[in-house]
Amino acid sequence: MKPKQLGSEPKRIEVGISQEQTNNINDVYVRDLFSLLKTNSTVPTHTPKKFIDCFYLYWDGSTTYELYVYINNSWKKVTLA
Amino acid sequence: MITQPKAVISKFSGMSDKGGMFYLDGFSIENENGLMSLDENYRTSESFNSGTTGYSALANIISIQNVYPLTDSRISASSGYRIVMDDSSKFYIYDLFSSAKQGFIGGTSSSGSYLYCQKPDLFSLPSGNLIYTSSNHLGLMIRGLAKTGSTTTKIIDKDGRNFTTLGLSTSAPNNKVTNLKTGAEYTITTISTTTATNDTLEFSASGALDNVENDEFIALVNTKWDLFKSDGTSGGSTIPNPIFKGQPLPVYWSRPIRQYGDQYMILNGNYLALLNNDESTIDCSYKQLPVGFQALAFEVSGRDDILVSAYDNKGQGYLLLWDGASEGWFPITKVSRPPSALKSYKNGWVYIADGSIYFTDGHTIEKLITFPDNTNLGAKHNTTTHNGIAVIDDVIYFAVRGQNQNRNYSGVLVFNPNFGLSFFKCKLNGVEFITPFCFYVNPNVSISSIFSTSNDLEIGCASSFNNLNEFQEGNSKEFKSVVMLLNFEQDTQIKEVWLNLKRSVKKFFSARASKNCKISVNYGNGKYPILKYSQTGTNTTTTATNPNGAAYPGVVGEEIEFTSGAVAGQRTFITAITDPGTSSEVWTLSPAVSTASASSSDLRVWSVKNGETKTLTLDDLDKPIRFNTNFMGSRMWLEIVITGVSNSFPVSIDDIILT
Numbered sequence: 001m002k003p004k005q006l007g008s009e010p011k012r013i014e015v016g017i018s019q020e021q022t023n024n025i026n027d028v029y030v031r032d033l034f035s036l037l038k039t040n041s042t043v044p045t046h047t048p049k050k051f052i053d054c055f056y057l058y059w060d061g062s063t064t065y066e067l068y069v070y071i072n073n074s075w076k077k078v079t080l081a
Numbered sequence: 082m083i084t085q086p087k088a089v090i091s092k093f094s095g096m097s098d099k100g101g102m103f104y105l106d107g108f109s110i111e112n113e114n115g116l117m118s119l120d121e122n123y124r125t126s127e128s129f130n131s132g133t134t135g136y137s138a139l140a141n142i143i144s145i146q147n148v149y150p151l152t153d154s155r156i157s158a159s160s161g162y163r164i165v166m167d168d169s170s171k172f173y174i175y176d177l178f179s180s181a182k183q184g185f186i187g188g189t190s191s192s193g194s195y196l197y198c199q200k201p202d203l204f205s206l207p208s209g210n211l212i213y214t215s216s217n218h219l220g221l222m223i224r225g226l227a228k229t230g231s232t233t234t235k236i237i238d239k240d241g242r243n244f245t246t247l248g249l250s251t252s253a254p255n256n257k258v259t260n261l262k263t264g265a266e267y268t269i270t271t272i273s274t275t276t277a278t279n280d281t282l283e284f285s286a287s288g289a290l291d292n293v294e295n296d297e298f299i300a301l302v303n304t305k306w307d308l309f310k311s312d313g314t315s316g317g318s319t320i321p322n323p324i325f326k327g328q329p330l331p332v333y334w335s336r337p338i339r340q341y342g343d344q345y346m347i348l349n350g351n352y353l354a355l356l357n358n359d360e361s362t363i364d365c366s367y368k369q370l371p372v373g374f375q376a377l378a379f380e381v382s383g384r385d386d387i388l389v390s391a392y393d394n395k396g397q398g399y400l401l402l403w404d405g406a407s408e409g410w411f412p413i414t415k416v417s418r419p420p421s422a423l424k425s426y427k428n429g430w431v432y433i434a435d436g437s438i439y440f441t442d443g444h445t446i447e448k449l450i451t452f453p454d455n456t457n458l459g460a461k462h463n464t465t466t467h468n469g470i471a472v473i474d475d476v477i478y479f480a481v482r483g484q485n486q487n488r489n490y491s492g493v494l495v496f497n498p499n500f501g502l503s504f505f506k507c508k509l510n511g512v513e514f515i516t517p518f519c520f521y522v523n524p525n526v527s528i529s530s531i532f533s534t535s536n537d538l539e540i541g542c543a544s545s546f547n548n549l550n551e552f553q554e555g556n557s558k559e560f561k562s563v564v565m566l567l568n569f570e571q572d573t574q575i576k577e578v579w580l581n582l583k584r585s586v587k588k589f590f591s592a593r594a595s596k597n598c599k600i601s602v603n604y605g606n607g608k609y610p611i612l613k614y615s616q617t618g619t620n621t622t623t624t625a626t627n628p629n630g631a632a633y634p635g636v637v638g639e640e641i642e643f644t645s646g647a648v649a650g651q652r653t654f655i656t657a658i659t660d661p662g663t664s665s666e667v668w669t670l671s672p673a674v675s676t677a678s679a680s681s682s683d684l685r686v687w688s689v690k691n692g693e694t695k696t697l698t699l700d701d702l703d704k705p706i707r708f709n710t711n712f713m714g715s716r717m718w719l720e721i722v723i724t725g726v727s728n729s730f731p732v733s734i735d736d737i738i739l740t
Contacts, residue, residue, distance in 0.1 A: 003086040003738075006567050009117070010094035010101065010110065010500040013449050015475075016427055017442050024445065038408075046406040049385075053406060 044068050044075050087573055090565070091736040093117050095501025096488075098451035103611070103718075104488050107561030110500040111733070113586060119734040120585045121561050121723050123495065123505035124553035129175055130545035132510050135184020135264070140167040142541025143466050144203040144213075145521035151209055151226050154297045155262050156181045160527045164205075164222075165541060168518075170197035170215055172222070172299075174261060175546065182264030187301050192254035194218075195303045196332060200466050204338040204345065208360060212305075212345065214336035219313070219347055219356065219363070221305040223247055227260075227296040230275060233286040236260070236267075236298055241277030248302035249282070258282050258300040265290040269300075306356070306363050308349050313363040320366055324351045325373045327394050335421065337467040339381050341405070346387070348376045348467075353389070370401065371413070378467040380423035380430055388430050388443050390419040398434075402443035412444060421463060424470035426477070431470065433479045436461035436489060438496055452502060454489045462489045468519035473536055475499075480517035480540065485644040485683050486614035491516040493540065493549075506650055509545040511558055513650025517542045552588040554595070554732075555725025558675050560642075560652050564611070564687070567717045567739075575712040578602045578692065578719065579705035579738040585731040592728075596699040599726045602708035603640055605689035605718035613686040615641065620648070620682065622673040628681075630666025634658075638690035640720070641670075646682025648674040652722060654691050689720045696726065705738060 032052040044056045048070050056068035056075070065080040093110045094101035109122040131139045144166045150156040162176035164186070171188040174181050190197045196216035203213045203222075211222040223244075228237040236258060238244065249255055249269060256269040267284035275281045282300065292298075306313030309320045322331065328350065338347050346367075347354040351374060355367035370376060373394040381387055389401045389410075398419030401410040420432035420439075429442035436452040452462050462481040464470060469480035477496045483489030488504075491514055495503045506513040519541040540547040555561060580600065584590060605611065615633045618626035627635055635641075635655045642652045657669040692710035717739075723732050 004088040004569065005091070006088050007090040007092040007565070008094050008100060009092045013498045013501070015431070015440050015449060015498055017429070017440070017445050017447060049404045049406050 044070075086579075086738045086740050087575065088567065088569065088739040089736060090567070090739075091117060093119055093500070095497065095503050096453055097501040098453050101453075101501050102563060102565050103453070104562065104564035105503040106563075107505050107555075107723075108563050109495070109497065109503050111585075111587060112499075116735060118583075119563055119721075120552060120587060121554060121731040121733070122552050122585075122587075123493075123503070124550050124555055124559065125505070125507050125540065125547035126550055127508060127510070128177075128539075128546045128548050129173075129183070130509050133183075135182075136173055138169075138171060138185065139173060139544050140169045140171065141516075141518050141543050142166070142546060143168050143201055143518050144468055145519060145539055145541050145546075146203050146205045146211065147521065147523050148205055148211070148224075151224065151297055153295050154226060155293075155295045156297050160525050163521070163523075163539070164203065164211065165546065166201055166203040166213055168197065168199050168201065170201065172203075181261045181297070184264060186261060186264070186299060187257050187259045187266055189254050189303065192303070195254045198332050198334055198336055200335040200337075202336055202338040202467065204340075206345075206360065207358075210360065212338060212356065214308075214338060214347060215303065216331040216334070217308055218304045219306040219308055219354070221248060221302040221360070223249070223300040223302065225298055225300075227292045227294060227298060228276070229294045231292040231294065231296070233289070233291050235273075235281055235283045236292050236296075237275045238280045239295075241280045243277065243279040244272050244282060244300070245279040248305045249300055254303040255301065258284070258298055260290070260292055260296050260298050262296045263287075263290045263292075306365070308347070308354060308365050311364065311366050313365055317365070320349075320352065322350075325394050328375060334375075335377050335467050337378060339379065341381050341387070342385065346379070346381070348379055350375060353379065353387070368403065371410070374399065374401075377419050377421050378423050380425050382425045382429060382443075384428065386443060388423055388441070390421070390423055390432070392419045400441065400443070400446070414446065416446070418463070421465070422467050422469040424472060424477070426472055431472070431477055433462060433464055433470075433481065433494070435463065438477070438479070449498075450496060450501060452489055452494065454483075454487045460484045462494060465516060465518045468541075469517070471520035471522050471538060473522055473538060478520060478538065480520060482516050485514070486685060487612065490514060490644060493517055505549075507540055507542045507545070507547045508650070509543060512647065513559070514644050515542045515545055517547070552585045552731045554598070554729040555723070557725050557727065558648075558651055559725040560650065560722055562652075562720060562722045563734075564718065564720045567719055569715050569717065572713065572715050575604070575710050575717060575739045577740045578604070578708045578710055579740065580708070580721070581705050581735040581738070582697075582702050583733045583735060584699060584702075585733040588731065590730070594728045595730045597696065597726050597728045598698075598730060598732050599694065599696045599724040600706070600708075600732065601694040601722040601724065602692045602710065603687070603689040603720040603722065604692050604710050604712050605687075605720075606712065606714040607688075607716050607718060609636065609639075609688040611688050611718055613688065615684040615686050617668075617682050617684060619677075619679050620670070620674065621677045622675070623670050625668045625670055627666040627668060628664050630661065630663050634662045635666060635668050635686070636688075640687040640689050640691070642685045642687060643674070644683045644685055646680055647676050647678040648682070651675060652724075687720065689718055699730065
């Protein structure tokens, strides 16, 4: 009688996020494009990390309305009428 | 005539909830051109412990930093020396080549508003200084060189820094300076001017110990920054403490420090604090967690994203992601157990929570593997502190603590994606099952030569500093084991277990005398549960009392493994019992353990009996080694134990043949 083979060969466990899950994460970023930009009461100082964060709306609570754009590693603004 | 084998085991996989070995202690699974083997692998050595001269007060090591000597220093450690911090806010130095004075170099548990915390951190800065956390403060460890003119009673700073501006004074707790070359700790009595304003620390002499040019020193500003003031100074606005009802006392907080760009982040309860690289400007309320959240751990990923592990005032766990720029946190993911350590890995983080290992990119969490003792309820493996995960190559190490009656007891859990989980024990003064708290992956980069490729995994443990060795044989008090459950599907008699053995090929053979090994083959039929809890009252080397004999009676023939006490980690067998089943039960033990103990010890009882134990040499390995057994049943518990002996070598088991 042939000897019984006991024990099993290990399966390598891949560490990382699957493509399907990555697609779901991409959906999160696409969702950014569907929401309104928030109006802020302070001027921007942060370094944006996403496309949508390169645009920033500012209102001083009175008569100053500004659109900030992150360009060439700094924030530039236009005043809105 | 050789009998036809009844079963062969030549494929091995590590511990996992998906099957594999029941227990792997000190072993790994290797593959050489398709030939799989179980190799004796992990073994720690102790660099120093509380029994070493100079380290007697060493407590739980929570943080390890490798520090390079300052340029021109009389300390000659070209690969750096280690400064470690324990959970009583004490600092110790370790230099492999002893060019620095070994042992305690300063620190205090409490003084005025200064108070240690149980999970502090220590971080080395490019300036040469270090920062460290305590209950209420971020401290500054000033490092410098003594200038010509320093004497037995004064140290002049070679860099001419103003010690008063840096925060030193003549009042506790900011009045201590230590010469790292001599080990002398001084109490500052005067801060005076020699060359530059306030560049001189004066003190009473410590015997004849001198301070000479280029002696390296440290001075501790324990209360440098107040973490409960927004700008770290008494003039800043107060950060409420507690900030929510039920927030734990700061002494219990976890306070890791991590680099973020050119700045340093510190976990501060409900906030992340941010220290500028100028080592002056700090914002202690830089980024707030949601209301009622208490942070446990955080880590910066390779993409500069920040992941925080936290729980709320109801105990619910969360993982919070922040890109370092946006408002708020996104996403905030509920988890059943917030991990107490996170480690940056690939494009995200890895962690262990309740016995399961996870990978996350902050958005999605994927479970990689679960320790097989894991059940939904009850105590399970969790990391002990925020520095309790290390990654070398593709292998992840977790410093874990669990229950001593199960497989998931304290030690280091190793996750190798190629074969699953393994485990190894840490030790204090040769006694095993000591709790590990932190890791430091020391790349051994030498500042005086080419880039090194020799990694060390250094492990901060309870009162002991361990260093991991790979493919390393044990000494006489050390045991490594493999336990597997075999299913024959019908009643089968196994009279012999044959092992095809070799010396592990993963490490070169240099000491020709190292040709011995001692191997036991033990087996059980599952009549009793494979693992049982027990406790001895006292033990000699050959006997042990069992005051709980009525509740936890011993069984003649069973194997016991001490998990606490003077002989923790050692294994032996019960060969006879007097007064069985009573409170005066006494076991006779064979083989003898290394020492007697007047205190009680916890035990794991393995329900296997010894088939045969053989002491072998390399000369015996040209044929299978045959071990007698007397097994009859359909399911067999098979345990192979390697006992360290004099001049032993690391054993590799190629296959197991059952006849």
